[in-house]
Amino acid sequence: xxxxxxxxxxxxxxxxxxxxxxxxxxxxxxxxxxxxxxxxxxxxxxxxxxxxxxxxxxxxxxxxxxxxxxxxxxxxxxxxxxxxxxxxxxxxxxxxxxxxxxxxxxxxxxxxxxxxxxxxxxxxxxxxxxxxxxxxxxxxxxxxxxxxxxxxxxxxxxxxxxxxxxxxxxxxxxxxxxxxxxxxxxxxxxxxxxxxxxxxxxxxxxxxxxxxxxxxxxxxxxxxxxxxxxxxxxxxxxxxxxxxxxxxxxxxxxxxxxxxxxxxxxxxxxxxxxxxxxxxxxxxxxxxxxxxxxxxxxxxxxxxxxxxxxxxxxxxxxxxxxxxxxxxxxxxxxxxxxxxxxxxxxxxxxxxxxxxxxxxxxxxxxxxxxxxxxxxxxxxx
Numbered sequence: 001x002x003x004x005x006x007x008x009x010x011x012x013x014x015x016x017x018x019x020x021x022x023x024x025x026x027x028x029x030x031x032x033x034x035x036x037x038x039x040x041x042x043x044x045x046x047x048x049x050x051x052x053x054x055x056x057x058x059x060x061x062x063x064x065x066x067x068x069x070x071x072x073x074x075x076x077x078x079x080x081x082x083x084x085x086x087x088x089x090x091x092x093x094x095x096x097x098x099x100x101x102x103x104x105x106x107x108x109x110x111x112x113x114x115x116x117x118x119x120x121x122x123x124x125x126x127x128x129x130x131x132x133x134x135x136x137x138x139x140x141x142x143x144x145x146x147x148x149x150x151x152x153x154x155x156x157x158x159x160x161x162x163x164x165x166x167x168x169x170x171x172x173x174x175x176x177x178x179x180x181x182x183x184x185x186x187x188x189x190x191x192x193x194x195x196x197x198x199x200x201x202x203x204x205x206x207x208x209x210x211x212x213x214x215x216x217x218x219x220x221x222x223x224x225x226x227x228x229x230x231x232x233x234x235x236x237x238x239x240x241x242x243x244x245x246x247x248x249x250x251x252x253x254x255x256x257x258x259x260x261x262x263x264x265x266x267x268x269x270x271x272x273x274x275x276x277x278x279x280x281x282x283x284x285x286x287x288x289x290x291x292x293x294x295x296x297x298x299x300x301x302x303x304x305x306x307x308x309x310x311x312x313x314x315x316x317x318x319x320x321x322x323x324x325x326x327x328x329x330x331x332x333x334x335x336x337x338x339x340x341x342x343x344x345x346x347x348x349x350x351x352x353x354x355x356x357x358x359x360x361x362x363x364x365x366x367x368x369x370x371x372x373x374x375x376x377x378x379x380x381x
Contacts, residue, residue, distance in 0.1 A: 001319060003092070003319075004092040004347065005089075005090070005091050007084070007088055021065065028117065029058055032058070035119060036048060036052070050110050053110050057106045057110065058106065071087070071090075076101050093281055093313070093317040100232055101279065103116060103230075107230075115230045116230055118239075121200045121201050132253070133251070135206055136254040137253060140256075140257075143213070144186065147206075150209060151209070151306065151341055154207070155306065156371055174375065175360065175375055176376065176377040178378045178381055185339070186218060191221065192221040193303070194222075194301055195207060195306065196306060198306035198308075199235060200234055200236040200240035201244070204240065208244065211270065222271075224236075225273050226272060227274055227278055228275075235309075245265070283314075283317065284330070288332050303338040304339050310340065311342040311348075311375070314333060314340065315329040315349075315350050316329065319348065323354060324351070326351025326379065327379055328350070330379060339377065344373045
């Protein structure tokens with residue numbers, strides 16, 4: 001089955017590299033310039049020069065990407081395409097993952113430890129204050145189904161797609177809904193569950209609220225899996241995780257929750273891990289050979305995966321026929337037990353009822369990419 005690729009003009013992958021990726025890089029340069037302006041009196045001349053160098057390198061990268069130049073030199077331990085080694089001509093998954101890897105290479109060369117997207121993630125968290133307070137109030141009820149939905153739709157705060165919905169815009173539909181099976185799995189689970197995180201900011205807060213119910217009501221310990229370094233603009237690193245927990249303890253509505261989170265972290269009931277596999281371009285079906293330690297861990301527990309990129313990697317980022325079973329699309333991951341909480345923002349799906357698929361295609365041609373539809377979809381629930 002064909003992989004999604006930007007080389008297909010008019011496709012969502014093509015539009016991503018034609019418009020969205022250049023916009024993201026432009027926004028990143030803007031934030032660097034803003035950071036330089038805000039801190040110019042408090043940082044050394046050397047650090048100012050390094051931020052200016054970052055601006056120059058990212059501007060150059062944007063210029064070359066927009067013109068579909070060959071991939072820049074890299075030490076990435078991934079197999080590059082033998083042919084068509086350029087941004088638009090490779091697969092969407094490879095090109096997009098390589099972009100964020102290369103941005104990290106630039107940072108490590110010039111200003112190690114700097115997060116290009118830190119300002120955007122912080123601003124997003126602050127801007128969702130009303131939604132955060134609403135979610136915190138709901139979390140106290142310990143209603144598992146409610147927190148599953150908060151965690152699912154919290155994904156709409158994904159910064160790499162700049163989806164900014166008003167609080168009253170909640171006309172969402174679930175195209176696959178395994179909620180009943182997921183709830184039953186949780187009610188019967190004991191031990192440590194894994195939550196594979198997606199975005200920082202408000203979405204992470206909703207994930208922490210879901211985890212709160214899992215621990216408080218069901219006694220489940222949690223391992224949060226995030227990213228080793230900044231990735232896809234808003235993905236969660238340890239620094240982002242610590243920031244959201246700490247900031248939540250300073251907000252009246254969420255303070256009681258956050259104080260329990262801090263205690264659970266101290267006690268080891270909650271822990272944060274960042275396996276390097278998550279920042280590769282591998283589809284998850286290749287996990288057994290690429291990250292056997294992680295695969296064995298996942299085979300021996302239950303995992304909740306958040307967000308669109310996790311889904312794309314789970315189904316190998318392919319253009320599956322509409323009748324494809326989800327279990328067939330996930331490959332070797334069928335040997336594990338998991339559930340995806342996904343807001344649709346990419347044109348790859350599997351396991352959708354054919355009638356639902358046809359109805360959505362007729363009523364909403366952009367249903368796979370406009371963020372209005374969600375999936376609660378699992379294997380071995």
